[in-house]
Amino acid sequence: MPIAKFEEIRSLPLFSGTRDESFRALVRGAYVQNFPPHTELAVEGEPADFLHIIVSGSIELFSQWQGRETSMSFLGANDTFILAATIKDRPYLMSARTLEKSRVILIPSEDIREVFENDAEFAKAIVIELATCYRQAIKSAKNIKLRASPERVANYLLKLRCKNGGADCFALPFEKRRIAEFLGMTPENLSRSFAMLKSKGVSVNGQEVHVEDIDTLTEFAHPNPLIDS
Amino acid sequence: MPIAKFEEIRSLPLFSGTRDESFRALVRGAYVQNFPPHTELAVEGEPADFLHIIVSGSIELFSQWQGRETSMSFLGANDTFILAATIKDRPYLMSARTLEKSRVILIPSEDIREVFENDAEFAKAIVIELATCYRQAIKSAKNIKLRASPERVANYLLKLRCKNGGADCFALPFEKRRIAEFLGMTPENLSRSFAMLKSKGVSVNGQEVHVEDIDTLTEFAHPNPLIDS
DNA sequence: GCGGGCGATTGATTAAGATCAGCCCGATCA
DNA sequence: TGATCGGGCTGATCTTAATCAATCGCCCGC
Numbered sequence: 069m070p071i072a073k074f075e076e077i078r079s080l081p082l083f084s085g086t087r088d089e090s091f092r093a094l095v096r097g098a099y100v101q102n103f104p105p106h107t108e109l110a111v112e113g114e115p116a117d118f119l120h121i122i123v124s125g126s127i128e129l130f131s132q133w134q135g136r137e138t139s140m141s142f143l144g145a146n147d148t149f150i151l152a153a154t155i156k157d158r159p160y161l162m163s164a165r166t167l168e169k170s171r172v173i174l175i176p177s178e179d180i181r182e183v184f185e186n187d188a189e190f191a192k193a194i195v196i197e198l199a200t201c202y203r204q205a206i207k208s209a210k211n212i213k214l215r216a217s218p219e220r221v222a223n224y225l226l227k228l229r230c231k232n233g234g235a236d237c238f239a240l241p242f243e244k245r246r247i248a249e250f251l252g253m254t255p256e257n258l259s260r261s262f263a264m265l266k267s268k269g270v271s272v273n274g275q276e277v278h279v280e281d282i283d284t285l286t287e288f289a290h291p292n293p294l295i296d297s
Numbered sequence: 298m299p300i301a302k303f304e305e306i307r308s309l310p311l312f313s314g315t316r317d318e319s320f321r322a323l324v325r326g327a328y329v330q331n332f333p334p335h336t337e338l339a340v341e342g343e344p345a346d347f348l349h350i351i352v353s354g355s356i357e358l359f360s361q362w363q364g365r366e367t368s369m370s371f372l373g374a375n376d377t378f379i380l381a382a383t384i385k386d387r388p389y390l391m392s393a394r395t396l397e398k399s400r401v402i403l404i405p406s407e408d409i410r411e412v413f414e415n416d417a418e419f420a421k422a423i424v425i426e427l428a429t430c431y432r433q434a435i436k437s438a439k440n441i442k443l444r445a446s447p448e449r450v451a452n453y454l455l456k457l458r459c460k461n462g463g464a465d466c467f468a469l470p471f472e473k474r475r476i477a478e479f480l481g482m483t484p485e486n487l488s489r490s491f492a493m494l495k496s497k498g499v500s501v502n503g504q505e506v507h508v509e510d511i512d513t514l515t516e517f518a519h520p521n522p523l524i525d526s
Numbered sequence: 527g528c529g530g531g532c533g534a535t536t537g538a539t540t541a542a543g544a545t546c547a548g549c550c551c552g553a554t555c556a
Numbered sequence: 557t558g559a560t561c562g563g564g565c566t567g568a569t570c571t572t573a574a575t576c577a578a579t580c581g582c583c584c585g586c
Contacts, residue, residue, distance in 0.1 A: 112523055133443040134519055140438065152428040161435045161523050184424070188417035191424060195413070198427040199381040205434035206390045209369065212441055213481050214362040217543075244564070252442050254544060259565055274552095274564090290363055294341055294390050446573075473534070483574060488535055503534090503582095 073100060077121060077173060080146055082197055085189035093183055098175040103166045110164040116153035118174040122146065125170025128246060129162040139249035141208070142167070142242060151197060154180050167242060203297075210295045217253045221261040222289035223296050224251060225270060229279055236279040240272075306350060306402060309375055311426055314418035323412055327404040332395045339393040345382035347403040351375065354399025357475060358391040368478035370437070371396070371471060380426060383409050396471060432526075439524045446482045450490040451518035452525050453480060454499060458508055465508040469501075 074095055077083060083091060100123065103109060109120060112131055122145055129140040129149060140162050143149060153160050154177040184191050211220055224247070232238035240247060248258035262272040268288045269281025279285060303324055306312060312320060329352065332338060338349060341360055351374055358369040358378060369391050372378060382389050383406040413420050440449055453476070461467035469476060477487035491501040497517045498510025508514060 131439045131443065131523070133439065133521060133524065136443050138439070138442040140435070152431045155424060155428045156432070158432070159523070161432055161439070184421070188420060191417060191420045192413070195384060195420060195424050195427060198424060198431055199384045202381045202427055202431040202434060203385070203387070203390055205431060205438060206369070209434060209438050209441065210360045210362065210367070210390070212438065213367040214360065214365050255564070256545080256566085257543060260543095263565090292362060294360075294388070295362065484534070485536085485575080486573060489573095492535090 073123065082148060082193045085193055086187050087189065090183045090187040090190055094175055094179055097179050098173055100171060100173050103170050103172060105166055105168050107166045108163060109166065109172065110150065110160050112160045112163045114160055116150060116158065116160055116177050118176055119148060119151060119154045119180050121148045121173040123171040123173060126167045127164050127170060128167050129164050131162050137249065139246055142250065148197065151194065155184065155194065157181065207295050207297055212252050217251065217257055218261040218264055219289060220251045221258065222265060222268065222285060223291050225277060226286065226289050226291050227296055228277065238277055240275045240277060311377060311422045314422055315416050316418065319412045319416040319419055323404055323408055326408050327402055329400060329402050332399050332401060334395055334397050336395045337392060338395065338401065339379065339389050341389045341392045343389055345379060345387065345389055345406050347405055348377060348380060348383045348409050350377045350402040352400040352402060355396045356393050356399060357396050358393050360391050366478065368475055371479065377426065380423065384413065384423065386410065436524050436526055441481050446480065446486055447490040447493055448518060449480045450487065451494060451497065451514060452520050454506060455515065455518050455520050456525055457506065467506055468504045469506060
């Protein structure tokens with residue numbers, strides 16, 4: 069594996085404090101892999117053999133039950149999954165698939181657990197990462213349980229706008245049907261939500277979003293840092 | 298604070314590995330408090346000044362948005378909250394209230410963070426605890442997003458039965474309206490779900506649940522370890 | 527023992543969202 | 557260039573769940 073790639077990983081919050089020795093132990097058994105779009109990298113229920121770190125591309129975490137499917141989250145460069153399963157040595161709770169061509173580092177779970185035992189700094193970094201994931205999961209649950217679907221869509225658009233530096237014009241990052249699943253609704257209803265949000269100062273054409281009246285949209289969405297971070 | 302109480306706490310997974318010195322540092326600033334039923338111990342949005350550990354009683358974590366409220370989880374003896382906020386030094390994402398008379402230990406967040414920095418064993422224990430909470434949150438989200446409400450009720454009853462050692466007769470642990478909120482439905486619909494589950498071999502009278510046909514109930518519920526643990 | 531209050535239940539109604547079906551449009555490819 | 561396929565849109569319909577309203581039953585205090 070190219071040294072340069074590891075230097076990049078080394079600087080991630082998860083590894084920045086680890087001892088050189090520990091980092092080398094992690095790297096030793098690790099490998100990088102390229103995946104084409106729409107490839108399953110992990111299947112829920114299977115043992116967590118590797119911690120995954122995304123170098124580039126984007127990945128969807130999703131779950132299934134009785135033939136139904138729901139999107140749990142979208143991940144991008146430098147994100148990791150699925151840490152909790154690795155640490156606890158328990159099966160994955162979610163499946164993972166690439167949304168586009170993606171490059172992923174895989175580190176054997178056993179190595180992670182061993183370094184975690186011996187390197188206090190690494191353990192602390194993991195705590196921070198897990199606490200962040202946990203809080204994100206809580207926010208997501210609040211979003212689903214407390215808001216109706218057009219409200220979720222409105223807040224999602226506000227968050228996207230924020231990620232795009234506050235620009236009033238930006239692109240949806242994924243297919244609409246993925247976004248719909250993530251927001252806990254059908255593609256049809258996402259479409260209808262976009263239609264009704266026209267009256268709140270948003271227009272969506274294909275992947276392109278135009279926020280024409282941020283105040284009206286914000287007033288409708290009632291964004292809240294304890295949900296939308 | 299009575300020494301005996303701390304001995305009990307000392308044996309919790311979260312503290313069992315910590316050095317004596319660290320444990321003493323944690324105990325030094327801690328105090329125990331009794332709360333009457335229906336008392337708010339924490340309000341979402343406020344800074345996380347204390348890690349809470351429940352000695353006895355039961356506590357509900359809940360959230361509000363725009364006048365709506367939802368129950369996020371129920372906690373009992375030896376459970377802790379809200380660890381992630383304490384570690385990250387960020388505001389609570391959920392409010393907490395007692396459901397009955399409860400006894401709670403409060404440890405200043407700063408002490409937790411300091412010991413966390415210096416005691417690797419404590420940090421590791423926190424990782425385990427956080428990973429468990431995270432996985433629980435994911436399971437809960439899957440439950441809400443993938444299942445219709447009578448399915449959630451059925452699986453909730455199966456879980457209760459399991460907690461009661463597999464007995465076919467047991468009591469609901471909380472008021473029905475709390476359970477309804479937790480399961481993401483109205484009390485009316487919880488009532489209707491109970492009524493429809495009669496045909497699946499369950500009868501609910503007041504707080505008393507009677508599982509008369511576990512096979513039929515199970516077949517309807519399709520319990521799954523990746524959701525119901 | 528008698529009201530009063532609250533949670534639970536039940537039925538009627540309304541609203542929200544899912545499903546189904548038909549159509550459009552742009553990308554792809556023969 | 558024309559055919560095909562898949563994603564997305566839209567309207568109609570159906571299902572689910574929320575809301576509203578009335579009643580019941582139980583606990584508690586007077």
